[in-house]
Amino acid sequence: MSFLQVEGVRTRYGAQEILHGIDLAVPKGAILALLGRSGCGKTTLLRLIAGFEPATSGRISLDGVVLEQPGSHVPAERRHIGYVPQEGTLFPHLSVAGNIGFGLSSAQIREGRVQEAMHLTGLDGLGGRMPHQISGGQQQRTALARALAPRPRLILLDEPFNALDITLRRSVSADVVALLRAQSATAILVTHDPQEAFESADLIAVMRAGTIAQIADPATLYNQPADLEVARLTGPVILLDGMLHGDHAETMLGSIALHPGAPMQGPAKILLRHEQIVKAHGEQGVEATVTQAVFRGDHVLVHLHVGDAEFEMKLTNQTVQPGDTLRVHACGKASAYPAR
């Protein structure tokens, strides 16, 4: 049995069912990302786990203790689950130290738990500042310190980096993950950003319309998405028509090896990622015409025509001009999906 176990959880607002039976298992010390578009129910699921609202049916247990089951609901304030809402949301009337000490007993504050949490999150010396006097990244770290200070059994982060600008977002998110890992904390991170999910999580659960479409480690999810929608949600895709022949498929780019577990024959859609299109050596692969080349510093993004189809590929250490021809092929393994 996993540390956090969610089984068959359903919930409704009025007549509308929002979650249609969610199953989820998170091992102790793991970071799980809940990835999905807005409105898919990921925040609702997080709030159910936190205990802010009761579920309509289903079971939630943490470390063997049942938090939620039909007829019994442990309220949020007794779950010892830390929560970092969107944008951190600090208490505006309390200082940084006041925010961090909010969930602590006075004995714990005397023990120096606030200073410890501030030190851990790199907020030393900022304890007396008010929330509007510190930067966005510092606000985020204060919110995390506040959630960590009481040493919760589980930490929930609800799109916590949304408000930050893109560069700050990457660095703060990396900081936070490093911190969570250092604490061996078990955490659930809600996000709509696949990059963030890949970088942060041990496990990613992709949510769609109140259900979990796939739960897997980041690499599996990226390379072997359960369906095309999950594929699109996790990054740009290239789809080719192909004929399956057991462990490989024949396509306009030639023969492409398939991931195991696709035992199909006949026509199918073959999924490739951009980086799988590479320049072929010699006479291998197929001929392609360059229609556009965009210089991007560390690489050149090349738009190609192969017959009627268009692809993009990344070229490093090379320059090409529109009108040039070159030969390309697909490397690595691909996944196959029913043609329609």
Next chain:
Amino acid sequence: MAILQRRTLLAAGVSAAFASIARHAHAADASLTLYNGQHRKTTEALVAAFTRATGIGVITRNAESPELASQIIEEGARSPADVFFSEQSPPIASLQEKGLLAPIAPATLALIPARFASKDGTWIGTNARTRVITYNKKMVGAADLPKSILDFSTPAFAGKFGYVKQDGFQEQIMAIVHIHGRAEALQWLKGVKQYGRSYNGNRIASTAVENGEIAMALSNNYYWYSMAREKGAANLASAVYSPPGADAGNIVNLSAAGQLKTSRNPEAAQRFLAFMLSRPGQEAMMATTAEYPVIDGLTSPFNLPSMASFTAPVTPADMGSATQAYALEREAGLI
């Protein structure tokens, strides 16, 4: 579009509202301006009769008499008032003392007894009212009524009576000063403050007696008489009482009127004052209030006792603007 319509509507509303006050401002160009502190119903009846009789229009400003007196003093020479009709005599006497009133035509003064006018002939009494003690018949036996209003300053009456610091009270103080001297009056006021309960209007005090909130109240006569006419004297829990003899409780007060020196239409003002003392003028007023007429040969339609029993040896003119009464009230800590 919706916003545009809303703005148009708003603009239309605002301009209509401005137009309506502009109309009011225009209406102020009438021939006589009356500052009125007397009860409005009475004045309205009087003004209607006057306009019917003379064709002269009257624009009335209604407020409490002392406020209007203060206003006229502030306005000074620029006052738009032609005539001031004061519910009590002290406010108009204050204008007299500041020399703001014009003499009244001798023919008009001749219509009333001298004790009902100022000594210099600048204001006339137009209605008389008497000070009385209203009492609740269930709460006070006849034997327990005071022999004099001076008794109210004794502990025997603690918590049993109400008083009102306006509208007749100052005249009562002045009467005590006049009859018994300043020291006695101060003593009395201190007792009243200590033992009595202050009400904010004679009407409120009279109603409080009728409702049994308090046993007695010093008040003006006409509140009880108008109650008595509405409900029938027999159906009332309260009655009026006057102490025997020439007590300071038995005084006659006046509502009074005069013409401002600065009046732009002194002729119409004098006609108005004369009309107030005419038979139709008096009758119009008497029909609306349980006060006494000031001219001979008329009786109030209310069932009033004869004014002859109100024998305190003091006249409204003696009381003047009651400056001394206010000084005494201050000294006693009442105001």
Next chain:
Amino acid sequence: MSSRLAFFAHTSGGRISRPPLWLALAILVPFGLVLLPIAYVVLRSAEAGPSGIVSDLLRPYTLTLLRNTLEIATFVPILAGSIAIAAAWCTERCDLPYARLWRLAIALPLAMPAYVSSFAWSSLGPAFQEMLGAVLILTFYSVPLMYLPICAALRGLDPSLDDVARSLGKRRLQIFHRVVLPQIRPALAGAALLVSSHMLAEFGALSFLRVETFTTAIFEQYNAQFNNRTAALLSGVLMLLCLPVAFAEARLRRHRVARMGRGNSRTPVLLRLGPWRVPALLSLATLTALSFGVPLATLGFWLHEGSSAGQGIAAIWPALLGSLGYAVPGAVLTTLLAIPLVIATTYHRGKLAMLADRLPYLVHGLPGIVVALAAVWFAIRYAGPIYQTSFLVLLVYAVLTLPVAQSSIRASAELVPREFGDIARSLGHSPFRAFIRATLPNLMPGIGAAGALVALWLMRELTATLLLAPAGTVTLATEFWNLTADRAYGAAAPFAAALVVLSGIPVTIFTMRSLRTDDIKIDIQ
């Protein structure tokens, strides 16, 4: 959207400049107007000389007035605030049935002038008179004045703060105490200060209820002595009492807690009342019955019963037009004068602007008669042609009600970033045009609310109208006063009823609007 703007407004504090010329000139008008009554009070008081001032004020009587005034001005906001918080909590944060209707029911007593409800209560018996009665009745009267801003503040809170507090192990009551209350405290204290200043100036109600305060004593002085010196001295003391109110209000706003981030639009999870549902409903029903039901029923009784009923009904229509004819232009003028004050202090800096913004709060606690007599004094001497014209009445209205408009407009202005004006200037507009084209349209919710509230206030105004309006002017308030003074309660009731109905319209619209959307942050008085 609105909270995003609030965020910007708070972060743009560093570059505040002096007001442009047009604005500096525009604030001189209200500034000058408000200075007049202050100058009048000071000059009149000075006539007494130092020894006169001492002997006039250092009397046991003054002490009694001070005690009564402070008691009313302290207990009423505290009690009303407590009731308003409980009511707002029920309607905003609990699963109260028919919450929308209750909101309206709690706000409706705004339409009931204090002198009408006091008249109604005092007619029920002596138990409702004097200090205890006055505190209770004025508390009921003041509840909506505090309820609406508290509701708005509750709605403005980010509900995820509650979630965070719960995840940190706090129970509902602790959350209320440690999270909600500190955040609504500025709104609460602002409303309490304004109720306090209303209480300082309250006359009609207290005179019905037989409580002597500085204001009733000032009226008494004007009624008693035909020299206005003592009244001016008492007014001076009253202004000193308003001083902390005026400046504490500004301090509160400076220390208003910044809301973090954009927040989210999620509505808070409503607390299940469960077994408390019936007690909550009963309490709110009692509140509504006491604050609105009893006065309304008394009015109904007088309408039906009064022996004099029917006499003045023909006068209702002109009085109604008179009320609108003064209240609406008065509200427009007051709002126009208030806009520059708010702009100058919200988007700019400067000592004069700050002073001009605060002085109206000082005068707001003065009874109308003081301001009216000041107007008589100045107009007679220096502006003869406008004496006893409607225009002078409107100017006095503005002096009396500027803070009502200022608070509402400021609530909007704080949500409109000054960058709007900067953008318009970068597109080639002059500062004035930039204000008209870019900033002003975004202030409209606050300006509309200000107009409605000032109109509501002015419809009840009595003293200034009586003393200053052209002779012959009638309004619902003056007719009601005239008839109650004439003991014709039955005849007075239709005017009071018309006043309540007329006031009910802006109150209903205002309540519906302000509680429907949290785009409009409201401060009301």
